[in-house]
Amino acid sequence: MRGLTPPAALVAQVAAGTLACALAGCGRPGGGAVVTADGSSTLYPLSEAVAEDLQRAHPTTRVTVGISGTDGGLQKLCAGDVDICAASRTIRPTEAQACDRAGITYVELPVAFDGIALVANRKNTWADHLTTAELRRIWEPAAEGRVSRWSDVRPGWPERPLRLFGAGVDSGTYDHFTHAIVGRMHASRSDYTSSEDDNLLVTGVTGDELALGFVGYAYHEQNRDRLKLIPIDDGDPSNGAGAISPTPDTITRGTYQPLSRLLFLYVSRRSLARPEVDSFVTFYLQHAADLAREVGLIPLPESAYTRARARVTSPTE
Amino acid sequence: MSAPVSGLPPDLPSAPASGRSSASSDDLRAPTAGAPVEQAFHAIGFLALLLPLLAFLVLFVSVLADAWPRLGWGFLSGIPSRKPQLAGILPALVGSASLMGLTALIAVPVGIGAAIYLEEYARRSRLTSLIELNISNLAGVPSIIYGLLGLEVFVRAMHLGRSLLAGALTLSLLLLPMVIMTSREALRSVPLSVREACHGLGADRFCMLRLVILPMCFPRMLTGIILALARAIGETAPLLTIGALTYVAFLPDSVHSAFSTLPLQIFAWISRPQTSFHENAAAGIVVLLAVMLLMNGFALWLRARLQRRLPG
Structure with a gap:
């Protein structure tokens, strides 16, 4: 290329700027100190908020937050690909074994409560509440191809198609929902629109008058004016009679059953030894309560965060 | 170095003149029964030009209307945020620029090298025609396939x-067939007489x-490369x-x-249900369009500049 001096010089000038940045590093030292988080989309709004606030407070910090679902995130954690996994359920024995085999130890930190919210389109005038029995009839594997109209759910409801939206199979929300509603984890009909990203589900339900879906409570909170919340009656008067809507109060007191749950961070011990991961986790636990409220999740009692901080600093569980 | 070239007609005289030549042949020919057909064809051609332009205009105006409140220095220099009003595009803009720079650094030397070999050095054989066939086929492979390949080879193996380098290597794969093909066409555009003159003066290959x-x-090569890069900057699926x-x-x-x-x-913003994020997405689209226009404009400018320089 050296022979074609004038054109080559021009190209070199053009490329030089970007390349200098890309290769030499824009004059900033230390390229690798990035905190990587991945996992549940239910917890994504909180992790994103923490990452953003930390970034604004300390511009040198570098945090990435991905959405792979709880399954995907835990796989990456146990493969050593990420430092932190956000999970909307506890780790399964098989996953814990995978971590063991890879020699990765981790610490489990509860960071917020969540309820799975049942949502429909704002134009839906008929669905005032659903019972857990009805939900089971809608979502169980046997419902595939049979429960396809609203009138199949409850007589008197419109004889129009029922279009379902829900968490994808890599999502902890899916695990919890199937476990709580169908009775068996990972058992459900498959003819519904699924995504690990709740944003897409909200968009889907917003655009379809005949939709019924379930999303993390935070996603309902952020889209109150676009979604209709459907209260759930679990038929058990001991935790509140009648149909109950998810609210911070009903979720914390455990009356919004069976769709309340805890959300966790799983942090690799090896990563915790790195100061940037440690300071991210510390910042997370310090600000989780305020930021959870802001993004629509339900904070834990302050004592839970104190215990979690102690768990981070103690060398062993 | 430009001495042997002087006096030669600049290449590509036909492309820009083709529009005019049909008009002039119209003038030369006496009006016949074919004239209405000619006029109809002229109108159809004009319409065919107008439709995509109109579609683009509608698209651009509607996007610009959505984007207008968000476009500003704060948007260009800000970081992504959960609050749509605070969200900015700087990391994405710098990310795109670095990705393109790195991709060009990888794809251009390899692509031009391959083109030179195929066009100037390789003997015609079954193998070379098989390679050529494959390259033209690869140019038509959907970009997500390159993404899967990149995931398996660069990210995992x-x-x-998920690094800049993995992204650039993946996009380089996507670009290579295009770079090779446009570079070969550029090499082929040099008239045989020039080559013969070189050999006649005793120059080696x-x-x-x-x-x-x-x-x-x-100039021709560069235009092709920049146009390929401008396409690659809009690629989402492989990434x-x-x-x-x-x-x-x-x-x-x-x-x-x-x-x-x-x-x-843009994809991340558009997938959010809140409409204020859609404004951000629109503003992001305007920025992307501006970058592409800049790149294409730069290609035109560079080509004009280099071509002017050649005969002198």
Whole structure:
């Protein structure tokens, strides 16, 4: 290329700027100190908020937050690909074994409560509440191809198609929902629109008058004016009679059953030894309560965060 | 170095003149029964030009109307945020620019090298025609396939992770067939008489390439490359596949850094249900369009400038 001096010089000038940045590093030292988080989309709004606030407070910090679902995130954690996994359920024995085999130890930190919210389109005038029995009839594997109209759910409801939206199979929300509603984890009909990203589900339900879906409570909170919340009656008067809507109060007191749950961070011990991961986790636990409220999740009692901080600093569980 | 080239007609005289030539042949010909057909064809052609222009205009105006309140320095220099009013596009913009720079650095030398070999050195054989066939086929492979390949080879097997380098290598694969094909066409545009003149003066192949052929066809090559890059800057699917869709609020500082790009940021915003994020997406689209226009404009300018320089 050296022979074609004038054109080559021009190209070199053009490329030089970007390349200098890309290769030499824009004059900033230390390229690798990035905190990587991945996992549940239910917890994504909180992790994103923490990452953003930390970034604004300390511009040198570098945090990435991905959405792979709880399954995907835990796989990456146990493969050593990420430092932190956000999970909307506890780790399964098989996953814990995978971590063991890879020699990765981790610490489990509860960071917020969540309820799975049942949502429909704002134009839906008929669905005032659903019972857990009805939900089971809608979502169980046997419902595939049979429960396809609203009138199949409850007589008197419109004889129009029922279009379902829900968490994808890599999502902890899916695990919890199937476990709580169908009775068996990972058992459900498959003819519904699924995504690990709740944003897409909200968009889907917003655009379809005949939709019924379930999303993390935070996603309902952020889209109150676009979604209709459907209260759930679990038929058990001991935790509140009648149909109950998810609210911070009903979720914390455990009356919004069976769709309340805890959300966790799983942090690799090896990563915790790195100061940037440690300071991210510390910042997370310090600000989780305020930021959870802001993004629509339900904070834990302050004592839970104190215990979690102690768990981070103690060398062993 | 430009001495052997002087006096030669600049290449490509036909392309810009073709519009006029049909008009002049119209004038020369006496009006016959074919004239109404001619006029109808003229109108159809004009309509065919107008439709895509109109579609683009409608698209652009509606996007611009959505984007207008968000466009500003704060948007260009800000980091992504959960609050749409605060969200900015700087990491994505810098990410796209670095990704393109790195991609060009990888794809252009390899692509031009391959083109030179195929066009100037390789003997015609079954093998070379098989390779040629494959290259033209590869240019038509959907970009997500390159994404899957990149995920398996660069991200997993080579342990590059979701880094800038993995992204650039993946996009380079996508670009290579296009770069090779446009470079070969550029090499082929140099008239045979020039080559014969070189040989006649006793120049060897390398000397001829270095002093005559490459300088002559470089503007053409460059245009092709920049147009290919401008296409690549809008690629989303392969980058989604290698897992680059994450919240990244910092600028990439090495080839191993995590990154975001303009199309990925637009995708992330558009997938949010809140309409204020859609305004951000629209503003992101305007920025992306501006970058593409700049690149295409730069290609035109560079080509004009280099072509003017050649005969002198």
